[in-house]
Amino acid sequence: xxxxxxxxxxYNLGILLAHFILKCTAPFNSKIKLxxxxxxxxxxxxxxxxxKTDRTLWFHCASLGEYEQGLPVFKxxxxxxxxxxxxxxxxxxxxxxxxKNTEIADVVVYLPLxxxxxxxxxxxxxxxxxxxxxxxxxxxxxxxxxxLRGYRAILISAAFRKNQSFFKFYGSELRAxxxxxxxIFTQNENSKxxxxxxxxxxxxxxxxTRFDRVFSQLEQDNTLDFIQEFKQDNICIVAGSxxxxxxxxxxxxxxxxxxxxxxxxxxPHNIKHTQIQQLKNSLEVKTVLFSEKDTANIKxxxxxIIDTIGLLTKIYNYADLAYVGGALGNTGLHNTLEPAVFxxxxxxxxxxxxxxxxxxxxxxxxxxxxxxxxxxxxxxNEMIENKTRxxxxxxxxxxxxxxxxxxxxxxxxxxxx
Numbered sequence: 500x501x502x503x504x505x506x507x508x509x510y511n512l513g514i515l516l517a518h519f520i521l522k523c524t525a526p527f528n529s530k531i532k533l534x535x536x537x538x539x540x541x542x543x544x545x546x547x548x549x550x551k552t553d554r555t556l557w558f559h560c561a562s563l564g565e566y567e568q569g570l571p572v573f574k575x576x577x578x579x580x581x582x583x584x585x586x587x588x589x590x591x592x593x594x595x596x597x598x599k600n601t602e603i604a605d606v607v608v609y610l611p612l613x614x615x616x617x618x619x620x621x622x623x624x625x626x627x628x629x630x631x632x633x634x635x636x637x638x639x640x641x642x643x644x645x646x647l648r649g650y651r652a653i654l655i656s657a658a659f660r661k662n663q664s665f666f667k668f669y670g671s672e673l674r675a676x677x678x679x680x681x682x683i684f685t686q687n688e689n690s691k692x693x694x695x696x697x698x699x700x701x702x703x704x705x706x707x708t709r710f711d712r713v714f715s716q717l718e719q720d721n722t723l724d725f726i727q728e729f730k731q732d733n734i735c736i737v738a739g740s741x742x743x744x745x746x747x748x749x750x751x752x753x754x755x756x757x758x759x760x761x762x763x764x765x766x767p768h769n770i771k772h773t774q775i776q777q778l779k780n781s782l783e784v785k786t787v788l789f790s791e792k793d794t795a796n797i798k799x800x801x802x803x804i805i806d807t808i809g810l811l812t813k814i815y816n817y818a819d820l821a822y823v824g825g826a827l828g829n830t831g832l833h834n835t836l837e838p839a840v841f842x843x844x845x846x847x848x849x850x851x852x853x854x855x856x857x858x859x860x861x862x863x864x865x866x867x868x869x870x871x872x873x874x875x876x877x878x879x880n881e882m883i884e885n886k887t888r889x890x891x892x893x894x895x896x897x898x899x900x901x902x903x904x905x906x907x908x909x910x911x912x913x914x915x916x
Contacts, residue, residue: 557627562591569633642679740833839896865896
C-alpha cells in the first residue's frame with residue numbers, strides 16, 4: 500500500500516511538472532501553445548454547452564488517428580442515442596484543431612491535464628452515462644474518478660505490448676486505471692493475454708475498428724475530377740503522408756527511371772511552404788502543386804504535389820500502387836489501411852514492428868517493406884511492368900480488409916445504456 504501511495508504521489512507531481520513545462524515552452528512552440536490555450540477554455544466551454552438536465556456520452560481520443568479509429572463506433576452511438584449530448588475530447592492539438600467542428604459531437608474540447616481537481620471538475624460538468632476511450636491515452640485520476648462515481652467506461656481497439664508500463668513493477672497506477680474500464684476490446688489475442696496476466700478478465704478480442712472505418716469509404720463518393728484529369732490513362736503511383744527520407748527515394752526514381760506511362764502524386768505529411776517548394780524544385784520533370792491546379796495545365800504534369808490536407812483518402816482511389824510514409828524514419832508509420840481498401844499494392848519502410856496491421860498485410864502478401872533505394876526501385880519497377888502481379892497483389896489487401904472488419908457490431912451489441 501505504501502508503495503502504491505508513493506507511485507501515486509510521483510505521478511501527480513509529474514503531472515504538475517508537465518503542466519509547468521508546457522506553460523514555459525508554449526511561447527516557443529505553436530503546437531504546445533494551442534494546447535495550453537485550448538485547455539484553459541475547456542471548463543468554460545462545457546459550462547456553456549452542457550446543462551444539468553442533459554444526458555451525455557463522452558468520447559476521448561488522444562489525437563486525429565484515434566478519432567478516425569473510433570469514428571465508426573461514435574457514429575453508431577450517435578445514431579442509437581439521438582437524445583444524448585456527445586462530448587468529444589482530444590489531448591493533442593493535431594486532433595482537436597482538425598476535428599473541432601465535427602458533426603459527430605455536440606461539444607469538442609481539450610482534455611484537461613490529469614490532476615484530481617481537474618478530474619472532479621470535468622466529470623461534475625459532463626456526468627457521462629458512457630465513456631469511450633480509443634486505443635490508449637490512459638489517465639489515472641480521471642479514470643479512477645469515473646470508477647468511484649460508478650460511471651460506465653470502455654476502451655476500444657486497445658493494443659498492448661509487453662514492454663509498456665502497465666506490465667512493469669512500477670506501473671501500479673496505470674494498471675489500476677485500466678480496471679476503471681468495465682470492458683476492454685482489444686485488437687489482438689496478444690493484448691488480451693497481457694491484460695489477463697495482470698488479472699484483468701473483462702476483455703474481448705474484436706479486432707481494430709479502423710477496418711470498419713476504411714471499408715465504409717467504399718460506400719462514399721471518392722471522385723476527384725482534377726485527379727482524373729491529371730491521371731488520364733496512365734499508371735498512377737500515390738505517395739501518401741511522406742517524410743523527407745521517402746520523398747528522396749521518389750525524387751531519385753522519378754528523375755532517373757520514371758517511364759512515360761506513369762504519373763506520380765505526392766502528398767507530404769508536412770505541407771509547409773518552404774518544404775513543398777524544396778520538393779518541387781528537386782524534381783526534374785513537370786510538377787504542379789494542388790494550390791496551382793486552377794491555373795496550371797495538370798494534364799501535362801508528371802508529378803502532382805498535394806500541398807493541402809483532407810484529400811488523401813479519396814486520392815488513393817486513383818492509385819495503381821501506393822507508398823505510405825513514416826516507417827523509413829522514426830516518425831511512425833501512417834495509415835496503410837486507407838490505400839489497402841482500394842485494392843492496391845503498398846510499399847512502406849522497414850520500421851513497422853509496432854504496427855500489427857502492417858505486419859499482417861506483409862504476411863498476407865499485399866504489402867512490401869523496403870529499406871533503401873535499390874529495394875524501392877526493384878519493387879516499383881516490378882509492380883509497374885507486371886499488371887497481373889500488381890492487380891493480384893492489390894486484391895489481397897482488399898480481401899484482408901473485408902476479413903478483418905466487424906469490430907463495431909461486436910462493441911455496439913455489448914453496450915446497453
